[in-house]
Amino acid sequence: MSQVLQKKVCLLGAFAVGKTSLVSRFVKGIFSEKYLSTMGVKIDRKNLQIGDVTINMMLWDIHGEESNKKVPAAYMRGTAAYLLVVDGTRASTIAAARELHERMRAEAGDIPFVVLLNKSDLQDEWQLSDGNMAAMQAEGWECFLTSACSGLNVDLAFTRLAEKLAS
Amino acid sequence: MKETEDIEPNRDDSKDSDLKRLKALLLGDESEQLAEIQEHLHNPELQAADVGRVLHRAVTINQEHAPDALRDVLTPTVESALYKSVRNSPDRLGEALFPVMAPAIRKSIVSIMSSMVQSLNQMLEHSFTLKGLKWRLEALQSGRSFAEIVMLHTLAYRVEQLFLIHKESGLLLQHVSFDEAANKDADLVSSMLTAIQDFVRDSFQVGENDAIDKLRIGSMEVFIEAGSKAVIAAVVRGNAPADFPDTLQQSSEAIHKRMADKLDAFDGDTAPFNAIRPELEKCLLSKSASSGSPSNLKAVLALSAAAIILIGWFSWGAYQSHRQSLLVEALDAVPGITVIRSSDRNGALQISGMRDPLADTPQSVLREYQFSDDDVQMQWSPYQSLEPLLIIRRARALLAPADQTELALDGSELVISGVATQVWLERAKQLAPAMAGITGLRSDQLILTDSPDYLLQLARKQLAPPATVQLSIRGHSLLAKGSAHHKWILTATAGARKIPGISAYDDSGVIDLDSDSYLLSEARKILLPPSTVRLKVEQAHLFASGRATSEWIANARQQAHEINGIKRFDASKLTTIITSPSDRQLLAEAKRRLAPPEGVTLSVEQRILSVSGIAPSAWAKKAIEQAKSIKGLKGYDQQALVIAESALKALKKRLNGLQLKFRAGSSQLESDEEQKISQLALTLNKQASLIQMAQAHIDITGYSGLLTNRAHALALSRAKHVTTLLTTQGVPSAWIRTHGQKERSSDWAVDLDLKWKPLP
Incomplete structure (x- = not known):
């Protein structure tokens, strides 16, 4: 018998790294994007079938972090897994992702996550060096080169996270 | 001795002391212990200390062996002790219980207050509306309190959806709805509701356990009952009863009690929570508003009728005075009328003011506003208005x-x-x-x-002169110049008299295009008569007399009719001068009529036409006929003319005599036969101009003699083969026509013939 598991999954990353684009192309939602600017969060759903288990991800697309607008801790509470989104054309977004990662660990403990290096279609403006990539992999980050524009690896990243949740 | 003495007087004492001594000898330390025990038995302080040392153990043991005994024994004592304590010092117990009681009390007070405010609001809201009046009437009729009636009408509501939400993660544990279609996005709504809770808590910096407990959107309310692990959100349409939050709270408590461990261990699997659906469904309450009774219809009708009569009474008066003021305004607005005073005297309107004698009469305004002369008394003083x-x-x-x-x-x-x-x-x-x-x-x-320009324009318009006539004004006279038909001249003379401002008309400068003298000069100009001819015009009839060549006479007959105004041309008095044509004229005429082809030369000498050169017989025959019709020609000589067809006779004979032999059943020629064809081509090319002139063509007929159905095809292919050989040697293909025939005795030949177009 197949089992359905509901999981709260946060989508974290600096301002304008493409979180909402990732979500709007690959998931199903009913809420308008204006919630993002007003409440700082918008919720969408993505269902994935992993073996016998259907993972029902409730995606909390949390407003990109800016210095004057911190992600509220309350939004992180109860999270089962998260996606860290880095903008490949802005190396500075790695630091933001790292900080969010630390805050998430403090709030929810050692839970599954994957890292999306987004905007991989913009190769001309690509800023991440091999050193950056190596450093992230050395930290044990599972990284995916993604593009919300072309759809590259997006489903793969979501599926990988679902697998981690199912195991 | 002394000792004895001492003993003697105190015999009893000494007995005791002896006993003591004996005891001391016999029992030693034990006697001290006995003394101690003795003291224990009689000293309550020591007894209490002993009990105190073992009391807790005693209670524990007692709890194990007879669990409720101690409680039962102690209950009266504790009760009375607490009673006494509260009587003596209520503050202490109050302080001790405060942390427990305060939140519960606060919650209860808030709930009571809000339900009071709700009912008060409803009362106020409905007291002063039409609906409120209706309900008051209903309360009077039924003898119930107004508040009761309001409650009856307003407590219509329906709990449409219930969400059970995991508090920490915002995930949906269970969802029940009166409408199954609403289930689709319940999980998203659940998460968003949690996010909103978090957002509000974060934004307004309230305590960790404070939360939104009600959202209101139009006629919809969302009640939120937050428990320690799970939250119930209820979507209610209409006015929920005041105790609805209590119902939710009870459900929440029941769920928490029943699912405590499942809530603690929740990992995203909602299946176990299906068990508490009935508990949630209990909260899907609804109540519909009862419709009002129709018994007060009569009262409403009576009241309405009275109101209509009253309103009618007042509005008639208002309408009348409104009409009067409208009339006064309208009169005042008429140019040349100024209203100074207006008043109502015994139902008749009195108006006084000033009126310019040239202004419109006020009566027309009275009609317009539906007043009769009797309704209004008017007094106007005359004045001169500057409007x-x-x-x-x-x-x-x-x-x-x-x-x-x-x-x-x-x-x-x-x-x-x-x-x-x-x-x-x-x-x-x-x-x-x-x-x-x-x-x-x-x-x-x-x-x-009366200005010249105006008069001229007027004259042009009235007289409509033709383009050949120019009009001008001198003083008050109209002058006309140019030429015009007689008809226009007559109408213009009559028309000019009728133009106002024009006293004289002079048309002496206009030539009458229909007069005889004008027509004569026109005829002379056009017909150009020779000096031997005299022309005369009488009443538009042109007469010609004298002598002229027949050409001039014919020409004049034609052109006379084209002169405008000439009705008839009489040439009966003209005699014709006969002249014989010269050789040159005859030659030109002959060339025109005979149209000789290229290669033919014409000449005229002594009025005899000679023809030389080469021509087809068709032309030669026609030429003889044409020459006969040329006047003045004495003879026609065709001896020097060669007829093309007769020149070609030799060629025709040669062609007819030529027989080409083919190999049996084939379109291949026998050897040496091609030589004949080359010679023939040479001859044909030499005679090319003759052939062209006679419009002759060469017929090539092939024969096969075969009896099969291939016979015709073979015959034709033989003829074509010969044609091909001829055309490759310069004979134009346009000259050649090929035929195929099968019925011929000599069965390997091709015949050639020269033919020309039959004469018409």
């Missing part, structure tokens, strides 16, 4: 302009436009400044009917 309309009327009365003269006012200047006479304008210029309200006069757009 533009009245100034114009006054000017019109004084200046008496013609219908086509227009008057207007620009500021205080009188503007005259249209048409008028100079005399009238002069008079207007004198009178205008004397009129009230007019300071000047402008007439730049006025057309004066």
Whole structure:
């Protein structure tokens, strides 16, 4: 018998790294994007079938972090897994992702996550060096080169996270 | 000895002491212990200390062996102790219980207050509306309190959806709805609701356990009952009863109690929570508002009727006075009328004021507003109004302009436009400044009917002269020049008299295109008669007499009819001069008629036409006929002409004699046969011009003699083979026609023939 598991999954990353684009192309939602600017969060759903288990991800697309607008801790509470989104054309977004990662660990403990290096279609403006990539992999980050524009690896990243949740 | 003595007097004492000594000897330390025990038995302080040392153990042991015994024993004592304590010092117990009691009390008070406010609001809301009045009437009739009636009508609601939400993660544990279609996005709504809770808590910096407990969106309310692990959100349409939050709270408590461990261990699997659906469904309450009874319909009707009568009474009066004021306003607005006073005396309206005698009569305004003369008494004092309309009327009365003269006012200047006479304008210029309200006069757009330009324009319009006539004005006379038909000249003479402002008409400069002298000069110009011819025109009839060549006479007959105005041409008195044509004229005529082809030369000598060169027989026959019809020609000589067909006879004979042999059943020629064809081609090319002239062609007929159905095809292919050989050697293919025939005795030949077009 197949089992359905509901999981709260946060989508974290600096301002304008493409979180909402990732979500709007690959998931199903009913809420308008204006919630993002007003409440700082918008919720969408993505269902994935992993073996016998259907993972029902409730995606909390949390407003990109800016210095004057911190992600509220309350939004992180109860999270089962998260996606860290880095903008490949802005190396500075790695630091933001790292900080969010630390805050998430403090709030929810050692839970599954994957890292999306987004905007991989913009190769001309690509800023991440091999050193950056190596450093992230050395930290044990599972990284995916993604593009919300072309759809590259997006489903793969979501599926990988679902697998981690199912195991 | 002394010792004995001592013992003697105290015999009993000594007995005791002896006993003591004995005891001491026999029992030693034990006697001390006994003493101690003795003391223990009689000393309550020590007893208490002993009990105190073992009490807790005793209670524990007692709890194990007889669990409720101690409680039962102690209950009365504790109760009375607490009772006494509260009586003596209530503060202490209050302080001790405060942390427990305060939140519960607070919650209870808030709930009571909010339900009170709700019912008060409803009461106030409905007290002063039509609905409220209706309900008051209903309360009076039924004998129930107004509050009760309000409650009856307003407590209509329905709990539409219930969400059970995991508090920490915001995930949906369970969802029940009265409408199954609403289930689709419940999980998203659940998460968003949690996010909103978090957002509000974060934004307003309230305590960790404070939360939104009600959202209101129009007629919809969301009640939120937050427990420690799970939250129930209820979507309610309409006004939920005041105790609805309590119902939710009870459900929440029941769920928490039943699912405590499942809530603690929740990992995203909602299946276990299906068990508490009934608990949630219990909260899907609804109540519909009862409809009002129709018993108060009569009262409503009676009240309405009374109200309508009252309103009618007041509004009739208001309507009348409104009508009167409208009339007064309308009268005051009429140019040249000024209302000074108006009053209502015994139902009749009295109006007094001033009126310019030239203003519109007030009666027309009375009709317009449906007042009769009896309704209104009017008193007008005459005055001169300076309103533009009245100034114009006054000017019109004084200046008496013609219908086509227009008057207007620009500021205080009188503007005259249209048409008028100079005399009238002069008079207007004198009178205008004397009129009230007019300071000047402008007439730049006025057309004066007695000016030369105007008269000329008028004459052109009335007389409609043809393009050949020019009109002009001198003084008051109209002059016409040019040429015109008699008819126009007559109508113009009559028309000119009728034009106002024109006293004389002079058309002596107009030539009558229909007069005999004019027609004669035209005929001379066109017919150019020779000096031997005399022309005369009488009543549009042209007569010619004298002598002329027949050509001129024929020409004149034709052209005379083209002269405008000539009705008939009489040439009966003309005699024809006969002249014989010269050789040159005859040659030209012969060339025109005979149209000789290339290669033919014509010549005329002594009026005899000679033809030489080569021509087809068809032309030669035609030429003889044509030559006969040329007048003045004495003879026709064709001896020097060669007929093309007869020249070609030798060639035809040669072609007929030529027989080409083929190999049996084939289109291949026998050897040496091609030689014949080459020679033939040479001859044909030499005679090319003759062949062309005679429009001759070569017929090549192939034969096969075969009996099969291939016979015709073979015959044709033989003929074509010969054609191909001829054309490759320069014979134009247009000359050649090929045929195929199968019935021929000599069965390997091809015949050739020369033919020309049959003569017409």
